[in-house]
Each structure stands twice: as C-alpha cells, then as structure tokens.
Amino acid sequence: MTYDNENLKVVGTRPVRPDGADKVTGRANFGADFSMPQQLIGKVLRSPHPHARIVSIDTSKAEALPGVKAVMVGEDMIAMAHEMSQSGESAIDVHDLSLNVLARGKVLYDGHAVAAVAATSAVIADDALDLIDVTYDVLPHVSDVDEAMKPDAPVLHEDMFTAGMDEKPATASNIASRMEMALGDVEEGFKKADIVIERSYKTKAVHQGYIEPHAVVANFAEDGTATVWCSSQGHFAIRDLCAKLLGMDSSAIRVTPAEIGGGFGGKTTVYLEPLAIALSKKAGRPVKMTMTRAEVFRATGPTPATSLDVKIGVTNDGQIVAAEADFRFNAGAFKGSPVGAACMSAFTPYTLENVKVVGYDVVTNACKSGAYRAPGAPNGAFAVESALDELAHMLNMDPLDFRHQNGAEAGTKAVYGATFREIGCKDVLVAAKNHPHYKSNLGPNQGRGVASGFWFNIGGQSNAAVNVHEDGTVTVVEGNPDIGGTRAAMAMMAAEVLGIPFEKVQVVVADTASIGHTDVTGGSRVTFATGMAVTQAAEDVVRQLKERAAATMELDPEEVVWQDGVAHPTKGEAKPLSLADIAGDAARTGGIIVGRSSINAKGAGPSFATHICDVEVDPETGRIEILRYTAVQDVGKAIHPSYVEGQMQGGAVQGIGWALNEEYVYNEDGILENPGFLDYRMPVASDLPMIDTVLVEVANPSHPFGVRGVGEAPLVPPLAAVVNAIQDATGIRMTELPVSPVKMLEALEANQKQAAE
C-alpha cells in the first residue's frame, strides 16, 4: 500500500525525537555506561611494529600477577579457514576477521592485537600487559598503496594471489584482487573527443571519528550461553560474528544494544566482543572492555587511503564521449576495501556510452580499513568530480550546466549494468542552480565549487512488531540501533498508518532474542527497509482492528473503513470504534492485538546529491575557511525533515574534514603518529558556517511513503566541492587530500614563484 502525500498528517512533520531528552541530559546508556557486579576489566596488548613475525609470547608473569583472572593469545582462538560469512548485508572473510581480532604468526600493523587480559582492576590489567613478553622478528613493511603494488614490496600474506586475473599469478603479492567494468568502447569514444584530460589524485585514510569508543560487557554463563551488552550498528551481526569466531551457536549469544555514540560504518564488525566473551569464559566472571581513543585510531577501521587516475574526453559542445578510471585502494592489513563500490559509483551521476573502470584491492601494513558512509564512493567521486570541474573551466561552461547536460536520468545504464528507473539526479542539479547561494557574489580570495555524488542505498532484512496496549497506546519493537533519529521515523510511520498521534507510539530497539534478525544500521537502509517493515506491521494491526470492529458491529471486515484511528461502518447504525475502544475490548474479542512483519526489502531507490561550497583562502597562511555551504539531495520523501537535514549536514561536515584536515599519518617506521583528536584534526562547530540543505523529493515508488536512503550520499560530493572551490579562489588545482594550510601555502608560493619567472 502507498500513502498519498497530500493526506499525510504525521509523516513530513518535525516532532521532538523520543530519545532526545535522555541524550541531552546524560541519561542515555552508551556502551561504556553498562557495568555488572563482579565484573573484570579487559585490556588488549597491541603490536608496536607494523610488520613482524611473532617468535614467542610468554604470559606466565602476567598470569601470576595477583588480580589477573584470564590471559589469552591468538592460539586460544579457533583456527578459521578462509570462508565468507554472511554478516548483515555483506560477507566477511572470517579467517581474516579472526586474525584481526587477535594476531597469530605475524602482526600486520601498528596496533594489531596480540594478547588480552582480564583482571580485577584496570591498573592490574595494564600491569599485566606490561608483563607479557613478546619476542618479535621485525620484518620490512609497506604502508603506501602504490608502493605495496610494486613487485619488490614486502608481502603481507604468503597465500594471497591476485584474484580477477586471467591466469592465477605465479607469486603471492599484496594485490588481493583486480576488477574491471565497462560499457561501450572507450578507445573509440576518445577518438571523438575534442579535449581529453588525464589526472591523478590521492586521498589519505581518515577515521569515522565517532565520539564513543568501542565498549562491551560480556558474561559467559556456566550453561554455555553468553550475554553481551555493547554499542554497535547491528547487534545481530555482532552476535553472528562472535558465534562464528568462537564456535558457538547464535542462539547461545544474546546481544543487547546500547545507545550508540556514532558509528558511520565503523561499528559494523567486531573487535573487542569476541575477546570479552572468551575472557569471561576463562575467568568465570563478567568482563568489561573499553578502547582508549588511541586504540580506536590504531586498531579500528578507517576508510582506505587511495590512489586514483582518471581520463575523460569531451566534445567542444560539452558532451562526455569517453571516461576511464584506475582506482587503487589501500585495504590495510586484510583484503576487503570498498574499491568495487568506487568503481560502480564514480561515473554514475552521468549518462555515458563509453566508460571503463579498473579497481585494485591492495593490502598494506596499516590498520584494516572499515566501512565509512558510502564506502568507496567519496574517493572515486573526488577524482571524477575534480576532473569534470577542470573540463567545465576548459569548455567555459557553467559546471552545473555541464553536469546537467551529461546527467543520469530514467533509462540511463550505469557502468555496473543496471538501468535506472525514476531518479532525481537532474532535479537536484536544477535545484542547486536555482538556489540563491549559487547566484550570490564572491569577494577577493574567495571561490565557489560544486560537485555531485551518487549512492546506491540498500534494502535488506528487517523485522518489526507493533504491540497495541489496552489503553490505545502502541509500542513498536524493531532491531536497528538508532543513529540518526530512526526511532522518531518509525514512530511517525506507525502513527500515520494507525491514524493516532505520534506521542501515543513508543519505539523499542530490542535485543537479539526479542525480535527477528535485522541487518545492520548501515547502507542508508533503516528508514527505508525497517520503515517498510514497521509500516507493514502497522497495516497488519489495522487489518486486525477492522476485523475486531466488524465483528463487534456484526459486519464483514470489508464493510468497515479505517480513517484517522477510527473504524467506521459503511452501512447500518453501528457506532464508530476508535483504536482505544477496540484495544480496550481486545481481551474479550480474541486477545491482545500484535502486528508483525518480516521482510527482505528491495527497491531501495538510489540517491543523488550536489553540493555548493564557497571558500576563502588566506594567501598569507594557506588557511582555508568554509564561507557558505549548501547540500542539495534527492531524498525521496523526508519522514522527519529535521533528521534528513541532519544527515546531510553531518555528511557535508565529515567530507569537509576529509578535504581539509583529516589524515592518518604513518611515519617512516610504519607507526601511526596521530592517534588522538589533538593531532587528528576534525572540524568542530566553530570551524564551519551553518550547512544549508535543500530536500528534493522524488518519491521512491518502491516504498509506501516514497522513502530513499539519505545517510550516505551527503558524504560523496564534499571532497571535490571543497577542492573545486579552492581552485576557483586561487587558480590552483589541488590533487592530494587533505589540503592542509601547509600544503596550500606551499602551492600558493610555488604558484607565485612560477608566475614571477
């Protein structure tokens, strides 16, 4: 069933989020807030080397320390074969995951977990770590993706032979896989071009930067079951991955989700959770583990550093006739970077007849990379959108007109082969062009840049139950941790379907034993997919309410209509019955009413975004100030517009940080030099203007309210939008991120020197 936009009473309004008061008053319980009686404190010993063979580990002194209750090393983990295990919407190699949780044989990056202890206090646990004697045979290391691809580079995994080649390579290398996708004939396409440019770009690894560090409490009981409390983006994935790594049944592990203090993709896998369960099993007591900020930076997944080549050909009238890219992604210590998504998304805002993209997934001695909003897409878009901006200047065309002329629309075939249905790519470009921001004037040393981006959005498995209480209030039970205000969105959709006020609906994010499997809060899927499940569960309730009302009125259910929370008879003299009336009599008419839905949602409409950025570059210091920023996006239908705007603002800010300040700095010894917020500079409120937003609503026909995912597309355009604005302000094309003041000043000085000569 779909709902007419004109008749919506709750959807599209802006009620106060139900979890807001708890979060601003400090009442909300995040991962590290939970404790148990008799709990031990768990800590992890981490490698000081980027690449070394573990010769021996002697834990005897640590085990003898009073207060130490359990010590474990890699050999205490189950040996896993290479096997792709389904984890939510994607598969993970459990062999690699197990080795990342606790190293065996070799350490592969600075910060790689080597051993873990549980003790009666944090001080004793730290002392115990100091007493573990690890003998390393230090090996040559490689941190840079292009260096790691060279034939003479130190090889991390002796059993890794590049997949995706016509013939299996004779020797192991750091190139985990090569992929290629193409449409048309790029060589023929380039022959038709009047202008062809070829450019190379680089981005650094950046962290998701969530405020809340990873934290877990695990309690392994004598009956072989474990209870876990932790903050994650998906407690079902945590349960299933722990079960796999520890050889337990999924039903033997119950995970209760804590509130989450940010994830952005980085909390979709396990780090501490299997260790806490294993230590609790060994010690016979609950174990609590919390990462320090340095551990978060050193050992949890940043987005990959990348090296990107782009070649684009256009005719003099602004038609793109051929496009080619070569993307090399630094996966960190284990394979699995999002290079595939980069290949599939970078050129996707455009209708191209001839396009070819090649991607390489490359391992290095750096922290295993993880998912980060629209994984892979910002990197690819940075390269493509920078090159397109340069072409627009060369063609003397408005950059938005250039994009619109080549923009994707219904019927466009993307490079990955699929043909688009209704999409809002061109609508977004038009909205950006018409925005007052785009027409405003700029001053000296100021410049304006635009860039576009695409993200697929996904559906996946979601479950929901809607419990109707005797007093006519309702509880929605679902399984997605609330990161971006999804409790409010779920309550609003349920209220809309039921025809009752938003305030009458409460939403509970249930543990893994209390609701069916629900995929992670990721992929911009929750308001779309879980919202679809909640809508269907609420419709199931309406069906039952009509049946009960019809029975009371002595009519057939088809002779009753549901309107504004009331069952109305279409004939006869029966009195209309409200939801509260029917619920109050439920015990006497067949029992309490519960609506349910279990789906694997399909039809997640893709999202397109275009951002406008104004900067001012200080010629004396190289400092770049963001003067004004507007994010325009096709959001399908905004259930709660404030939270959609929040997603767009947050994505823009993270992208600005990526463009200007953020980077993992590995020194010559392969050690991460800036594992803390003092040295890893993220944007804060005082750095930025208010981010303006424009919600373009091109309804997704596959969703009852027209929802498209919105959480990831906003991080795709900002990198290039900022750099394009810098080019407009200075005439200098910056091709390596971040554009720090030092890097900018060097470029300004080099430019001045060149001009003087």
Place this chain on the structure above:
Amino acid sequence: MARVLLAGELARRFIGKDIEVKVAARNVRHLYSLLDEMYPGMGEVFGSRSLAVSIDGEIVADAFLEPLQDDTEVVFLPAIRGG
C-alpha cells in the same frame, strides 16, 4: 525470457567477454540453476553470496524467489557494503 547481462569478473571467468543472454527462468533461483547448467561452476559463485542482483534497476541482496518476467533486465554486481 529474462535479459541477463553477464559482465565483469563473472563473464571474464566463465565466458571470456561480456555478453547478454536470454534465459527462460521463472525466478532468480531458477536463473542461478539454468546459468550453472550453461556455465558449469557459475552456481558456486552465486552460492557464495558475493554478488547482488539488479532486477530492472532494483538492487536486491538475496532474491531467490524474485519472479522474472518477460524482458526483465537482470544484472549481477559485487555486493555493496554500506556504512
């Protein structure tokens, strides 16, 4: 019959070039089975769940029972991981 685009790694490994084939499959599970008969071993790739399926432009992660109509466009693509 469904129009099935076999491209990229899947095509390289089993066919040697990108092709579009027409397959009389009732649903996606049936399609997997028929493609495995046409290209022995391809079923194993589908079984690994490393690929998503796009059906007339809609991406679906697991779609065994998804019906395929005449002229439905089916494309296999690497499974996408969100953040």
